Amino acid sequence: MKTLRETLKEAGEKKVAVGHFNISNTEGLWGVFKAAQSLNVPVIIGVSEGERDFVGVRQVSVLVKSIREEYDYPIYLNADHTYSFDRVKEAIDAGFDSVIFDGARLSFEENVSITKQCVEYARGCGRDVLVEAELGFIGTSSKVLDEIPDGVLLDESSLTDPVKAKEFVDATGVDMLAPAIGNFHGMLRGGVDPKLNIERTKAIADAVGIPLVLHGGSGNSEDDFKQAIANGVSIVHINTEIRVAYKQGLQIGLTENPDEVAPYKFLKPAVKAVQDVVEKKLRFFNRL
Numbered sequence: 259m260k261t262l263r264e265t266l267k268e269a270g271e272k273k274v275a276v277g278h279f280n281i282s283n284t285e286g287l288w289g290v291f292k293a294a295q296s297l298n299v300p301v302i303i304g305v306s307e308g309e310r311d312f313v314g315v316r317q318v319s320v321l322v323k324s325i326r327e328e329y330d331y332p333i334y335l336n337a338d339h340t341y342s343f344d345r346v347k348e349a350i351d352a353g354f355d356s357v358i359f360d361g362a363r364l365s366f367e368e369n370v371s372i373t374k375q376c377v378e379y380a381r382g383c384g385r386d387v388l389v390e391a392e393l394g395f396i397g398t399s400s401k402v403l404d405e406i407p408d409g410v411l412l413d414e415s416s417l418t419d420p421v422k423a424k425e426f427v428d429a430t431g432v433d434m435l436a437p438a439i440g441n442f443h444g445m446l447r448g449g450v451d452p453k454l455n456i457e458r459t460k461a462i463a464d465a466v467g468i469p470l471v472l473h474g475g476s477g478n479s480e481d482d483f484k485q486a487i488a489n490g491v492s493i494v495h496i497n498t499e500i501r502v503a504y505k506q507g508l509q510i511g512l513t514e515n516p517d518e519v520a521p522y523k524f525l526k527p528a529v530k531a532v533q534d535v536v537e538k539k540l541r542f543f544n545r546l
């Protein structure tokens with residue numbers, strides 16, 4: 259079985275991206291896995307602090323591992339946006355393949371200091387755990403938005419600076435970097451987010467020499483994805499679009515079978531809705 263590090267290296271060489279999809283429950287997990295399996299591509303399951311508390315930190319780790327082993331499948335688990343060293347440590351101890359320390363709202367120095375602490379812990383844990391860090395603020399909520407979130411500015415000077423990015427990566431030793439390149443968490447109502455800055459993406463990728471991660475991919479166009487992936491992005495995160503699909507699937511399951519009380523029956527359309535969205539995204543990311 260390839261490690262996540264090997265999978266990412268291969269994605270970089272093939273100029274494709276590994277899809278990262280968030281889940282809150284086993285319906286989401288099966289929806290994502292079935293989509294990836296149908297295309298035979300690797301996939302990363304993401305759980306934010308809230309999502310992993312809902313499923314159970316150790317429980318989600320065992321669930322993903324069980325699929326990896328039973329199907330001999332490259333499915334990985336990432337601790338999405340984690341805001342403290344303690345919670346990074348908890349995820350590493352629970353067996354996650356990668357963690358994100360999100361210090362985007364801290365000062366540059368504080369962000370470096372805690373990210374470095376996370377990298378040191380990962381290196382000493384006895385497994386190959388990847389650490390991702392955030393540089394540049396892109397908002398925090400995975401929902402449908404009426405406007406671009408407060409504090410997210412899309413002008414050139416607010417995007418991640420390639421020189422600062424290089425300094426940050428050298429100082430911390432992180433494996434992956436999530437920059438601000440015109441992206442933001444959540445998606446605008448109407449479904450089309452502003453374009454990404456591809457020139458800046460390439461400049462950052464060239465400067466840091468490690469895989470870039472595109473967050474807030476919900477709402478970005480196919481063309482944006484293609485260009486970003488061709489210029490250094492090796493992982494794309496999708497959350498909001500899956501949440502919307504899950505909820506719509508759930509509503510269908512409940513309204514079409516008003517007398518049904520078996521959750522495994524009325525939840526089936528929710529699994530299918532997640533699967534369909536994920537499959538569509540994985541096709542772009544993997545150029546299929």
Ligand SMILES: [Zn+2]
Pocket residue numbers: 339443473474495
């Ligand atoms: Zn994110």
